[in-house]
Amino acid sequence: MSYPSLVSIADYSKEQMLHILELAAGFESNPNQNILQGKVAATLFFEPSTRTRLSFETAINRLGGRVIGFSDAATSSSTKGETLRDTIKMVSNYADIIIMRHFLEGAARYATEVTDIPIINAGDGANQHPTQTMLDLYSIQKTQGRLDNLKVVMVGDLKYGRTVHSLLMALKYFSPVFYFIAPEELLMPNEYKLICRENNIPYYENSNFEPEIIEQADILYMTRIQRERFTDLVEYEKVKNVYILHNHMLDKSKNNLRILHPLPRVNEISQDVDDNPKAYYFEQARNGLYVRQAIISHALGLV
Amino acid sequence: MDKKYVKKEMQVKALENGTVIDHIPANKLFKVVEILQLEQISNEVTIGNNLASKRMGTKGIIKVANRFFESKEINRIALIAPNAKINIIRDYQVTEKRIITLPDHFKGIVKCVNPKCITNNEVMEPRYNVISKSPLVLKCPYCEREIREEELQLL
Ligand SMILES: [Zn+2]
Numbered sequence: 001m002s003y004p005s006l007v008s009i010a011d012y013s014k015e016q017m018l019h020i021l022e023l024a025a026g027f028e029s030n031p032n033q034n035i036l037q038g039k040v041a042a043t044l045f046f047e048p049s050t051r052t053r054l055s056f057e058t059a060i061n062r063l064g065g066r067v068i069g070f071s072d073a074a075t076s077s078s079t080k081g082e083t084l085r086d087t088i089k090m091v092s093n094y095a096d097i098i099i100m101r102h103f104l105e106g107a108a109r110y111a112t113e114v115t116d117i118p119i120i121n122a123g124d125g126a127n128q129h130p131t132q133t134m135l136d137l138y139s140i141q142k143t144q145g146r147l148d149n150l151k152v153v154m155v156g157d158l159k160y161g162r163t164v165h166s167l168l169m170a171l172k173y174f175s176p177v178f179y180f181i182a183p184e185e186l187l188m189p190n191e192y193k194l195i196c197r198e199n200n201i202p203y204y205e206n207s208n209f210e211p212e213i214i215e216q217a218d219i220l221y222m223t224r225i226q227r228e229r230f231t232d233l234v235e236y237e238k239v240k241n242v243y244i245l246h247n248h249m250l251d252k253s254k255n256n257l258r259i260l261h262p263l264p265r266v267n268e269i270s271q272d273v274d275d276n277p278k279a280y281y282f283e284q285a286r287n288g289l290y291v292r293q294a295i296i297s298h299a300l301g302l303v
Numbered sequence: 304m305d306k307k308y309v310k311k312e313m314q315v316k317a318l319e320n321g322t323v324i325d326h327i328p329a330n331k332l333f334k335v336v337e338i339l340q341l342e343q344i345s346n347e348v349t350i351g352n353n354l355a356s357k358r359m360g361t362k363g364i365i366k367v368a369n370r371f372f373e374s375k376e377i378n379r380i381a382l383i384a385p386n387a388k389i390n391i392i393r394d395y396q397v398t399e400k401r402i403i404t405l406p407d408h409f410k411g412i413v414k415c416v417n418p419k420c421i422t423n424n425e426v427m428e429p430r431y432n433v434i435s436k437s438p439l440v441l442k443c444p445y446c447e448r449e450i451r452e453e454e455l456q457l458l
Contacts, residue, residue: 008447084425106421106445125419127446191449 004118004299007108009130009166014173017137023294023303024138024287031290035302036065042095043069044087045122047103051263051285052122056099056131059292068095073103085114092117097300118299126162131295132262133166135288140171140219142287143258143280147171151216153179155209156223156243156268158188163262164223168192178203179213183239185230209242211249218254220245222261222268222281247272260284317349321368323390324380329353331383332363334457338379338412339365339372346370374401379412381405382439382455407433413441414456420446429458 006012012020027033041060045053048071057067068091084107091098092115100108101122108121108128123129141147152171154164158180168178168188172195180188184207196203206213214220222245230236244267245259258280261269265281273279297303327335332352341348347368356362377389381403389401410430415422422429422445431450434440439452 084421085427102421103419104421104424105417105419106443106447109445110421110425110427124421125446 004301005108005112005120006130006295006299007112007119007121007124008128009133009169011130012170017134017170017173020134020291020294020298021138021141023298024134024290025142027290027293028287031293032062034064035297036060036063036300039065039096039300040094041065041067041296042091042098043067043071043122044091044098044100044102045069045071046073046084046107047101047123048072049101049123052101052131055285055288056120056122056292056296059289059296062289063293063297065296069099084110088114088119097296099296120295120299126160128166129162130166131288131292132163133170134295135284135291136163136167136221136260136262137170138287138291139258139260139280139284144218144256147174149175149177150218151177151179152219152221153181153213153217154188154221154223155181155245157186157225157229158182158223159186160226160229161223164188164221165192167221168195172196172199172201176201179217180205181207181209181213181243183207183225183235183242185232185235185239186225209245211252214249214257215252215254217257220253220257220259222259222265224264224266224268244268244270245273246270247276250276250278253278318366318368318392319395320393321346321366321370321391322372322377323392324365324367324377324384325362325388325390326356326359327363327365327380327384327387328359329361329363332365334383335363335365335380335387337457338383339376341365341367344370374404375406377401378404378406379409382412383457405433405436405439409433412458413450414458415443415446415448416450416454416456417443417446417448420448422446 043053043056053071060067088111097118099120099122100111102124105125105127107124108119111119121128121130144150158164180203225240225243227236257278259278261281263281263285329352349366352363353361354364371391385403387403390397391399411428415429420443431441432444434442441450
């Protein structure tokens, strides 16, 4: 039996990822089905994230399932000092699957050890958010018609940005070429560069965000640079406007280029990019619905 | 009597049956006591520390009478005393020499370095995967942080 929970993108093999993408395509062409009829899903958001919660709850509702849960820790029993273990055990009595977001890292992995029902990690602190990675992968496959041999440019906070780390872990099976564009303080960590080398994946690092790099790209993955990541605020002021994408920078880019961003954005993609047909970040978010439908139905063994 | 013989006599002869843990780094001796939970046993325990050692400068030694640790138990000290020597004594004779090996996975002993890790916020025992033995790199399977030797904090 395959492991039904999804805690970290590394829990999926290449084959399982491709299977989920295939299922997601099926849900995109037919998003309203009754496969979850009679099932109860719990969405436990110990840390609020309206965007992610609505995506999951829409996925469940459109498949005919029912939802219980809470949307922030203030309304949950954890504020009364209940342990995570007890909350998970209690909810396991009522639900067929738990979708959880927690501010502590490793919370979802621990939850899988105290219950027999599947756990879907909807974000555990700065650690993992695997459904985001699957929707990124789905968006790449959908816009490029393939996952293999793509040139992927990652821009912004590559040190703390969990979405770029997980995307790298997922794309490592598909012979990509990476361009890491980040300020000195926010470079891609060595452990991920080591993974590239072990998998014979070429990567280039640059602290300048130049149109010449964009011209090569099939995928331009933008991320937010957060002020709180900097110990030196002078350094932040220096770089905050360097990693911004403006429409004119896309003039010579390839026709198939698509711009992705995990959202919400602050100012790293200028609004004049939004009308460019290469901007894909809003559609990307919508793809999350189909991918989450696929992940939930798969975890429950219904597809 | 030559010097070597005297030394051997001092360290081993007193023990009729039991385990001698030798060549413990002097500054780790009491951690070894703690990890093996020797304060909780009623067997006769003899502890020597800051003893002269040709190889190590100073060292610690622990003798536990009538106790034969399982490899699984003794391997728990591998993190802090990887070069310790284990001698099993029966009837005043060294009947078995054991080498400590760090297991690929273990529970407890160290604290995850990540303050936002679930293991530091929930009543639970942490566990680790050993990614590399030399240099030592552990990985917390919960928060997925890697922990290097110089960052090790014992529980
Ligand atoms: Zn940890």
